[in-house]
Amino acid sequence: MSIDSHYAHPEALVTTAWVAEHLKDANLRIIESNEDVLLYETGHLPGAVHIDWQRDLQDQIIRDYIQPEAFASLCVRDGITPETTCIFYGDKSNWWSCYALWVFRLFGHEKVKIMDGGREKWIAEGRPLTREIPKYGPVSYPIPTVRRDSEIRAFYDQALAQSRSGAPLIDVRSPGEFKGLVTHMPEYPQEGILRGGHIPGAHSVPWKQAVNADSTFKSAAELRKIYQEDLGLQPNQEIIAYCRIGERSSHTWFVLNYLLGFSTVRNYDGSWTEWGNRVSAPIEKSI
Amino acid sequence: MSYPPRLSAIINLFSGLNDAEKRETLIAYDDLASAQEPRGWEQFHLEDTRKDEECTDTAALFLRIDDEGKSHFRVTLGSQVQTLTRAMSTILCMGLDGIPPADILAIPSDFIPKIVGAELVMIRSQTVYYLFTRIKGIVNIWLQRERAATLQDEQPVNH
Numbered sequence: 001m002s003i004d005s006h007y008a009h010p011e012a013l014v015t016t017a018w019v020a021e022h023l024k025d026a027n028l029r030i031i032e033s034n035e036d037v038l039l040y041e042t043g044h045l046p047g048a049v050h051i052d053w054q055r056d057l058q059d060q061i062i063r064d065y066i067q068p069e070a071f072a073s074l075c076v077r078d079g080i081t082p083e084t085t086c087i088f089y090g091d092k093s094n095w096w097s098c099y100a101l102w103v104f105r106l107f108g109h110e111k112v113k114i115m116d117g118g119r120e121k122w123i124a125e126g127r128p129l130t131r132e133i134p135k136y137g138p139v140s141y142p143i144p145t146v147r148r149d150s151e152i153r154a155f156y157d158q159a160l161a162q163s164r165s166g167a168p169l170i171d172v173r174s175p176g177e178f179k180g181l182v183t184h185m186p187e188y189p190q191e192g193i194l195r196g197g198h199i200p201g202a203h204s205v206p207w208k209q210a211v212n213a214d215s216t217f218k219s220a221a222e223l224r225k226i227y228q229e230d231l232g233l234q235p236n237q238e239i240i241a242y243c244r245i246g247e248r249s250s251h252t253w254f255v256l257n258y259l260l261g262f263s264t265v266r267n268y269d270g271s272w273t274e275w276g277n278r279v280s281a282p283i284e285k286s287i
Numbered sequence: 288m289s290y291p292p293r294l295s296a297i298i299n300l301f302s303g304l305n306d307a308e309k310r311e312t313l314i315a316y317d318d319l320a321s322a323q324e325p326r327g328w329e330q331f332h333l334e335d336t337r338k339d340e341e342c343t344d345t346a347a348l349f350l351r352i353d354d355e356g357k358s359h360f361r362v363t364l365g366s367q368v369q370t371l372t373r374a375m376s377t378i379l380c381m382g383l384d385g386i387p388p389a390d391i392l393a394i395p396s397d398f399i400p401k402i403v404g405a406e407l408v409m410i411r412s413q414t415v416y417y418l419f420t421r422i423k424g425i426v427n428i429w430l431q432r433e434r435a436a437t438l439q440d441e442q443p444v445n446h
Binding site: 035036037038039041042054091120 | 310311313314317318367369370371374407410411
């Protein structure tokens with residue numbers, strides 16, 4: 001199956017078949033990023049490196065992403081240069097690979113793509129996995145001069161202003177979380193959220209609406225219907241997406257930004273773990 | 288408290304490992320997860336199958352109590368179940384095999400951090416305890432049913 005050419009940026013996706021043919025390309029780095037912390041070690045695409053969203057992308061002291069120096073070190077560790085095309089894939093329909101891609105974009109890494117269908121599709125097609133951990137030769141990666149927080153990331157104050165002004169806020173969590181019936185998903189880490197509900201004025205569009213049963217993204221026409229025709233979003237509107245800790249909203253950010261070509265979409269990574277606990281933050285509940 | 292011998296052996300195995308070695312060993316137990324599935328000929332006293340709504344797959348737990356009153360567990364896990372849960376299914380099926388139900392309820396969950404390590408407990412606090420909690424749950428149900436059946440047997444018969 002090929003990539004829908006009607007996406008705004010079809011070049012941001014590659015098929016599993018394409019990846020299988022390019023596993024040994026020198027200018028590519030295949031990167032697995034998962035929800036399941038041990039999954040990479042059970043088997044991964046030949047040559048793929050592992051980026052752990054928590055250990056590698058998060059500052060371990062401050063709730064924030066790593067600083068530019070650490071990002072450059074991460075790239076050097078994995079043999080990535082500014083010219084390397086990074087192909088991200090992972091479990092959970094590519095939640096965490098979209099999250100890792102979004103962090104790479106925070107640091108201005110341009111050449112990023114998602115393997116459509118992720119790990120599930122690769123395995124369903126009977127393609128090979130290995131437990132061999134690759135090692136790549138020494139490379140250099142200049143320390144990025146800036147982290148693009150102001151362009152693609154939203155903070156609490158911006159989300160509050162968006163809520164007050166009635167501008168689009170997209171809550172991509174499950175309906176139960178949006179309604180305030182649950183604060184986390186069953187069998188999932190409880191990040192200690194005190195209140196259930198959503199940001200006032202937010203629209204509920206669970207991330208899952210954007211994917212097919214085989215974890216591939218829905219067609220451009222289907223996505224336009226969900227986000228533009230049904231929800232009424234405009235491509236030039238300023239949009240903030242959020243979830244619980246910013247991983248599922250990275251998925252929606254990827255859809256709106258790369259597949260539908262919306263110009264100003266921000267991921268509020270503080271998401272419900274910040275909003276639901278924050279003193280004096282207003283919430284809404286719905287049944 | 289002292290743990291059952293088989294569980295104690297597993298705890299001792301992990302206790303001497305650093306975090307990286309613990310992860311490797313957990314993968315080895317994950318590899319054995321499918322061996323914990325029910326055999327065709329086995330009969331069970333209780334089955335507890337659950338499918339979570341969004342993020343996880345089906346986890347089915349089977350309990351058999353043998354003629355000596357000892358517990359035996361089998362687990363069937365969907366393909367999307369996390370590796371850590373799969374590894375824990377092997378560890379618990381092996382470690383708790385042959386333990387009387389009441390004794391299982393008395394086992395504290397403090398052995399789990401010794402097995403998986405502090406890092407994984409911190410980032411997956413729910414996951415690492417998930418199956419053990421469910422095992423205690425199914426054992427508890429079996430014990431309650433046994434008590435209810437015993438009470439019924441002891442009721443005086445009115446003529």
